Amino acid sequence: MSSEKPKKDQLANSVGIVSPQTMHFSEPLTLANGRILESYDIVYETYGTLNKAKDNGVLICHALSGHHHAAGLHSEDDKRPGWWDHYIGPGKPIDTNRFFVVCLNNLGGCHGSTGPASINPKTNEVWGSDFPMLRVRDWVESQKRLGDALEISQWAAVVGGSLGGMQAMRWSIEYPDKLRNCVVIASAMKLTAQNIAFNETARQAITADPAFNQGDYLVQDTLPKQGLSVARMIGHITYLSDDGMGQKFGRELRSGSFEQGIDEPLEFEIESYLRYQGSAFSKSFDANTYILMTRALDYFDLAREYGDDAVAAFKHATCDFFVVSFTSDWRFSPQRSHEIVNALTHAKKSVTYTEIESSFGHDAFLIPIQRYQRAFSAYMQRITISEEGDH
Amino acid sequence: MRIDLDKIQSYIAPNSHVLDLGCGNGELLLHLKERKNVTGIGLENDEDHILECIKNGVNVIEHDLNKGLSHIDNDSYDVVIMTLALQAMDRPDLVLEEMLRIGKQCIVTFPNFAHWKARWHLLTRGRMPVSDLLPYEWYDTPNIHFCTLKDFEVLCKDRNIRILDGDVVSEKGASKTLAALHKNLFGETAVYHLTRSV
Numbered sequence: 001m002s003s004e005k006p007k008k009d010q011l012a013n014s015v016g017i018v019s020p021q022t023m024h025f026s027e028p029l030t031l032a033n034g035r036i037l038e039s040y041d042i043v044y045e046t047y048g049t050l051n052k053a054k055d056n057g058v059l060i061c062h063a064l065s066g067h068h069h070a071a072g073l074h075s076e077d078d079k080r081p082g083w084w085d086h087y088i089g090p091g092k093p094i095d096t097n098r099f100f101v102v103c104l105n106n107l108g109g110c111h112g113s114t115g116p117a118s119i120n121p122k123t124n125e126v127w128g129s130d131f132p133m134l135r136v137r138d139w140v141e142s143q144k145r146l147g148d149a150l151e152i153s154q155w156a157a158v159v160g161g162s163l164g165g166m167q168a169m170r171w172s173i174e175y176p177d178k179l180r181n182c183v184v185i186a187s188a189m190k191l192t193a194q195n196i197a198f199n200e201t202a203r204q205a206i207t208a209d210p211a212f213n214q215g216d217y218l219v220q221d222t223l224p225k226q227g228l229s230v231a232r233m234i235g236h237i238t239y240l241s242d243d244g245m246g247q248k249f250g251r252e253l254r255s256g257s258f259e260q261g262i263d264e265p266l267e268f269e270i271e272s273y274l275r276y277q278g279s280a281f282s283k284s285f286d287a288n289t290y291i292l293m294t295r296a297l298d299y300f301d302l303a304r305e306y307g308d309d310a311v312a313a314f315k316h317a318t319c320d321f322f323v324v325s326f327t328s329d330w331r332f333s334p335q336r337s338h339e340i341v342n343a344l345t346h347a348k349k350s351v352t353y354t355e356i357e358s359s360f361g362h363d364a365f366l367i368p369i370q371r372y373q374r375a376f377s378a379y380m381q382r383i384t385i386s387e388e389g390d391h
Numbered sequence: 392m393r394i395d396l397d398k399i400q401s402y403i404a405p406n407s408h409v410l411d412l413g414c415g416n417g418e419l420l421l422h423l424k425e426r427k428n429v430t431g432i433g434l435e436n437d438e439d440h441i442l443e444c445i446k447n448g449v450n451v452i453e454h455d456l457n458k459g460l461s462h463i464d465n466d467s468y469d470v471v472i473m474t475l476a477l478q479a480m481d482r483p484d485l486v487l488e489e490m491l492r493i494g495k496q497c498i499v500t501f502p503n504f505a506h507w508k509a510r511w512h513l514l515t516r517g518r519m520p521v522s523d524l525l526p527y528e529w530y531d532t533p534n535i536h537f538c539t540l541k542d543f544e545v546l547c548k549d550r551n552i553r554i555l556d557g558d559v560v561s562e563k564g565a566s567k568t569l570a571a572l573h574k575n576l577f578g579e580t581a582v583y584h585l586t587r588s589v
Contacts (some may be wrong), residue, residue: 227569338462341452342462342463345452346467348408348430350430350450351432351450351452352436352444352445353448353451353452353453354441354453371438371442373440374442375442377443378445378446379443381446382448
């Protein structure tokens with residue numbers, strides 16, 4: 001048996017052992033594409049305590065492959081904490097001593113909320129290819145309903161990185177009076193052609209897998225693991241930087257040798273790493289969800305319905321904004337954040353922007369980086385919440 | 392408290408929308424918010440200053456001023472301020488023009504290189520002045536474009552920039568009295584309030 005000590009360390013500054021909850025929604029949700037989701041489940045976790053004024057809620061919007069388990073452990077034997085444990089917990093930037101943190105698995109996801117792998121109540125069969133395509137605004141709408149059900153009067157902050165940042169920005173203009181702060185990390189108001197191209201290549205890898213069966217692989221009892229694995233490998237490359245990858249893997253060999261006269265297969269460390277990442281992901285993630293999430297990314301365009309004028313779009317917002325980017329992030333480059341900041345300043349919104357030096361590429365937003373942690377903490381600490389009266 | 396705050400404040404109308412270029416820890420913007428109810432944003436490049444701004448509740452945007460201000464629209468601000476940084480810019484003349492493009496008015500402050508101490512230093516030692524205020528050697532100084540009050544006013548004339556007011560601020564009482572007599576000789580820090588010529 002493992003000793004007591006490492007677990008204690010892991011639980012220090014942690015929200016501790018947490019369990020997901022499920023909320024059922026029976027009020028139909030009309031989606032951006034016109035289709036209607038009659039009923040659905042949303043799985044979520046909460047950390048910290050909602051205060052009496054119900055104004056200390058922080059909503060965490062997850063990125064492409066994220067889910068509701070953002071912090072803490074599910075059991076003492078859990079090997080890894082939630083995906084944003086470095087940033088959520090007592091004394092951490094999103095301080096659970098002050099805030100009541102809510103993180104959900106978005107609709108269309110594959111970690112418990114209603115998605116393509118769920119049973120369609122109308123047919124009693126797996127949704128599969130028939131699951132409706134979703135847009136960022138559909139997620140915001142469902143998050144709004146979750147917030148209402150949890151009786152959050154106004155979010156102290158809606159926070160998201162990457163695709164999560166898009167949700168946070170959409171919140172700020174769709175429900176301006178429902179949030180006081182919008183935290184947008186390593187995100188963009190819309191994807192570039194190059195960015196869409198990566199997503200499409202990943203989707204093609206999935207759909208070209210014979211086991212994909214036009215999206216109905218679960219009914220056919222097959223799994224497009226190969227395709228999903230390649231899709232993840234493509235994504236993973238773009239989440240790292242050239243420098244970062246070079247520092248971590250270089251041209252190190254996992255097996256084989258370059259020696260003259262030896263003919264055995266070579267494997268670079270980076271190949272092995274990507275294969276492992278792809279393979280692990282393909283066993284734990286749903287291919288249709290991957291397609292749905294990347295499509296939502298591609299379709300998102302904050303200003304489309306405001307005459308392609310981001311300033312006009314942000315004029316609807318009333319909250320304060322905190323925008324962060326990372327120098328080596330080329331998938332959601334600092335330039336994209338500059339565009340957000342420029343639109344916000346031209347709309348005369350209150351905005352703070354910082355550009356963090358890092359070689360971790362897009363993944364930087366998940367990784368503990370001292371300057372990022374300090375700036376994030378400082379911003380979150382200045383958010384005012386009602387003091388808890390006597391109990 | 393900084394000696395230039397009162398002077399700057401006197402040039403700013405209440406409720407103005409202000410941009411502070413090189414805002415440091417946000418002291419000036421905080422001061423103006425309290426006294427003049429301004430809304431404002433600071434641009435800053437130093438990470439410690441940025442952190443202090445965030446802690447002080449000042450809206451700060453990380454930006455290297457030498458990369459220009461072309462991303463900011465014409466007439467975006469009522470007042471654009473640059474304190475003690477003009478002399479460190481690659482092209483102070485272009486910065487001034489940009490400031491007047493994005494702001495209706497602008498305020499700049501800079502160390503006066505014609506101050507008697509600087510003149511005395513050069514005259515007696517034959518070397519570039521080094522003082523408490525400007526402690527750098529010529530080869531490592533960030534202050535690459537020193538000028539005097541006269542130089543600055545010539546530039547404004549050449550570029551058709553209207554000087555609404557120009558003054559100097561000094562630390563001590565005696566130098567204040569002297570500065571009133573001869574600004575270019577006894578003024579340590581110049582403060583100019585500018586606008587575009589019509």
